[in-house]
Amino acid sequence: MRAQLRAAALGPLRGADLDLEPGRYVVLGSEREPQILLVALLAGAERPKRGNALLDGRSPAASPEARRKVAALLGDEALPPAKTVQHSVAKALAARNGNASAAAGLLADAGLAQLAEVDPRRLGPRETRSVALALALAHDAAELFALHEPLTTLLAAQFVLGRLDHHTARGAIVLGCTTSPADASVLGGQWLCVEHGRLRTQERTTLRLGAGPWQRVLVETPDARTLSQLLVESPHGLATELVSPDALTVIGPALDVTVHELLTLARKHELELRRIEAAVPPVEALLAARAGFARAAYEASRAAAIAPHHPPTSLPQGPEAP
Amino acid sequence: MSVRAGVDLAHERLRQHATIVAAVLSFAFVLGVALLERAQGAVGAADRALTGGVFGVGLPLVCYFLVGRACAGTSLPQALLPLARHGLDRGALTLGLALPPALLAAGFGGLSSLLVVLVTRGPGDPRLLADAWTSLTIGVVSGPAYVGALLGASALGRRGQGRTWLLAADFLLGAGDSFLAFPWPKGHIRNLLGGSAVLELSQLGALVALLGTSLAFLLLGRLRAQR
Numbered sequence: 001m002r003a004q005l006r007a008a009a010l011g012p013l014r015g016a017d018l019d020l021e022p023g024r025y026v027v028l029g030s031e032r033e034p035q036i037l038l039v040a041l042l043a044g045a046e047r048p049k050r051g052n053a054l055l056d057g058r059s060p061a062a063s064p065e066a067r068r069k070v071a072a073l074l075g076d077e078a079l080p081p082a083k084t085v086q087h088s089v090a091k092a093l094a095a096r097n098g099n100a101s102a103a104a105g106l107l108a109d110a111g112l113a114q115l116a117e118v119d120p121r122r123l124g125p126r127e128t129r130s131v132a133l134a135l136a137l138a139h140d141a142a143e144l145f146a147l148h149e150p151l152t153t154l155l156a157a158q159f160v161l162g163r164l165d166h167h168t169a170r171g172a173i174v175l176g177c178t179t180s181p182a183d184a185s186v187l188g189g190q191w192l193c194v195e196h197g198r199l200r201t202q203e204r205t206t207l208r209l210g211a212g213p214w215q216r217v218l219v220e221t222p223d224a225r226t227l228s229q230l231l232v233e234s235p236h237g238l239a240t241e242l243v244s245p246d247a248l249t250v251i252g253p254a255l256d257v258t259v260h261e262l263l264t265l266a267r268k269h270e271l272e273l274r275r276i277e278a279a280v281p282p283v284e285a286l287l288a289a290r291a292g293f294a295r296a297a298y299e300a301s302r303a304a305a306i307a308p309h310h311p312p313t314s315l316p317q318g319p320e321a322p
Numbered sequence: 323m324s325v326r327a328g329v330d331l332a333h334e335r336l337r338q339h340a341t342i343v344a345a346v347l348s349f350a351f352v353l354g355v356a357l358l359e360r361a362q363g364a365v366g367a368a369d370r371a372l373t374g375g376v377f378g379v380g381l382p383l384v385c386y387f388l389v390g391r392a393c394a395g396t397s398l399p400q401a402l403l404p405l406a407r408h409g410l411d412r413g414a415l416t417l418g419l420a421l422p423p424a425l426l427a428a429g430f431g432g433l434s435s436l437l438v439v440l441v442t443r444g445p446g447d448p449r450l451l452a453d454a455w456t457s458l459t460i461g462v463v464s465g466p467a468y469v470g471a472l473l474g475a476s477a478l479g480r481r482g483q484g485r486t487w488l489l490a491a492d493f494l495l496g497a498g499d500s501f502l503a504f505p506w507p508k509g510h511i512r513n514l515l516g517g518s519a520v521l522e523l524s525q526l527g528a529l530v531a532l533l534g535t536s537l538a539f540l541l542l543g544r545l546r547a548q549r
Contacts, residue, residue: 045403047549062549068409078394080404081334095327095408 001069001143003042003173005199007051013037014197015051020175022143024168024189027177028254033194035148035177036075042146042175043072055144068096071139073147077132079120085131086116092135102138110134110155130154137163145174151183161186181254191237216279217250217258222272224248230265249279324410328418331405332392336422341391345430348384352376352434356441367442369516372457376434377464377511384430385468386489388423389476397482398473399547416544420473427465435461460514463529467507470536474543488539505535 005018013034029035040046041053044060044067053059058066080095082088089103107116112134115127123131130153136145137160145167151157164187168174176187184191192199221227228240228248238252238261252258255278266273355375359367393401402415435457443450471488478484488506496508499518503509509520513528523531 043407045407064406064409064411067407070407072407078404081331081394091327091330091405092408095405095410097409 001173002056003144003175004054005038005041005048005051006054008041008048008053009050010034010037010041010046010048012197013041013199016041016194016199018192018199020144020173022168022171022173024164024187025173025175025192026184026187026189027175027192027194027199028181028184029177029179029194031179033179034197035179035194038194038199039072039074039146039148039175039177042144043067043070043074045072045074069141069143071136071142071145073129073133073136073150073153075148077125077128079123079128079131082120084117085112085120085123088120089131089135096139096141098139098141106134106138107131110137110159112154126153133160137167140167140170142167143172145172146177147175148177149179149183150176151178151180151186157186181257185236185257185260188235190235215252215255215258217252217255217262218243218247218275218277218279219250219262219273220247220275221266222246222274226269227262227265227271230269231261234261234265236261246274324405324414325418325421327405327410328402328415329421330418331402331415332419332422335394336388336391336426338391341388341426344384344387345426348380348430349434349437352380352438353441355380356438360442364442364444368439368453368457371438371442372435373512373515373517376431376438376461377515378508380434381427381431381461381464382468382489382492382508385423385427385465385472386485388426389469389472389485390482392419392423392473393476393482393485395481397479397484398477398543401476401482402547412547413544416473416540416547420470420540423473424466424469427469428462429465431461431463431465432458433461457515460511463532464507464511464514467511467532467536470540471507472539474536474539474541477543477546484543504531507532507536510535 001022003018003020005016008016011034016038027035027038037046041048042060047053047059047061053061055066055069060066060070079085079088080091082091086103086107089106090100093103093106094100104116107113110130112130115123115131120128133147133150133153133155136142136147145164150160164174174189176189178184178187219227224242224244224246228242231238231240231250236252236257238250238258240251241249243249250258250262252261259276262273262276265271352375356371359371359375398416399412401419402412406412406415436454439450439454439457443453472485475484475488476482478487492506492508495502496506497503499509499520501521503520510523510528510532513519513523514525514532519528520531
């Protein structure tokens with residue numbers, strides 16, 4: 001199976017170029033990014049306004065055969081209408097030529113047995129997504145798993161990850177989309193970043209230096225060169241710049257992921273870390289500094305107005321540019 | 323398999339209390355119109371009630387409601403998604419989805435026109451049987467025709483607004499008899515009932531045009547849902 005998006009655009013998704021072969025991938029982006037549409041395009045739920053979405057050369061929106069090979073968790077899920085959730089799951093299984101009588105077992109395996117006799121219309125969005133995820137994870141004939149926020153349902157994370165490992169091991173493409181760097185780290189696989197509605201599969205070396213929510217971290221350690229080599233081999237696509245024999249800059253997606261990887265490697269290889277510091281101050285800190293500067297300027301001008309015969313108080317200096 | 327699944331999809335969505343409530347209200351409306359028209363005068367009461375109450379207002383609104391329910395209030399592609407995403411053919415699902423509302427609309431069209439003729443003509447009228455049979459036939463044909471057109475139009479718009487546009491066009495443009503009235507069911511049904519003809523078509527021509535345009539809408543919607 002090969003999943004491709006060629007300049008695919010739909011609404012806020014301004015352009016997606018992906019070429020995925022069997023393996024594990026995770027798409028990370030902020031909540032404003034159209035990751036829901038990315039999953040909908042791959043699942044054939046939507047067709048691109050421009051460009052193409054192809055699974056083995058066929059459009060999933062137009063080809064029932066292509067859709068049969070996709071297991072998806074959409075952003076907004078709807079189960080087939082039926083009297084009970086179990087009947088609904090049975091209909092979905094029958095539609096994919098599966099064994100409809102396995103519905104009860106499927107729900108029980110996923111820890112959703114309590115929902116089996118519930119009217120699907122009475123389920124909340126999270127419960128509906130949980131049932132849809134259970135259905136997707138049980139699709140052993142699927143060759144592409146496109147899952148939007150798979151770790152935010154009622155299903156246990158260990159169950160979800162176990163099933164994803166199973167499908168990855170049997171040669172499927174497993175693509176998870178999330179806004180949480182922590183979830184992305186847990187989901188594992190190659191990281192792809194969607195930013196300003198654009199997504200590209202890039203070579204690993206390019207990915208490290210490309211656009212994305214990248215953050216710089218300054219690290220002091222007695223053996224910066226060894227740590228740098230270890231970080232470069234990290235699966236998270238971290239890049240390093242050696243500042244001195246005992247200091248380096250690490251560039252990675254999201255601070256928590258980079259620091260977590262640093263600590264893990266240091267512990268594993270018994271390296272001493274003397275200092276870890278974010279090279280770019282957080283936006284909140286910059287805003288606070290600006291607010292303080294504005295307040296000080298106001299106080300100075302007010303003091304000058306009250307005492308006009310005295311020379312004006314000098315204005316304080318602004319925050320340093322990052 | 324896909325057609326059957328489509329039938330089941332529509333059946334489950336229409337199997338609601340709201341459908342029964344809508345049917346009762348619609349029959350009550352049609353009966354009310356028939357009684358009012360009869361009270362105004364027995365001459366021409368059946369024609370006025372059929373062209374106005376039943377086929378002019380009641381049937382289009384009932385069909386709009388049925389198609390809206392079958393589509394779960396959304397567009398045709400989205401309505402098919404719960405099953406189509408698992409690999410069923412959208413074209414076959416569309417045809418299956420059309421069947422239950424078409425049957426219900428045929429039932430409503432036939433029964434309501436029969437009811438109106440019975441109420442407005444009275445049991446002693448010598449033209450009762452002939453009129454009842456003709457009205458029943460037109461009702462049975464017109465209901466599915468409206469459903470086909472509205473379901474096809476549901477493929478337009480992100481939330482299936484196409485069916486609302488079609489209903490509006492049917493009310494506004496279908497009231498005339500120029501070429502602007504040709505694509506919409508209302509003008510052809512009026513012709514079948516003995517009213518003014520669209521483009522001076524014969525009644526057989528109106529029947530063919532009614533079924534043809536509805537089928538065309540349905541197939542266009544099917545094509546759009548399949549892409």
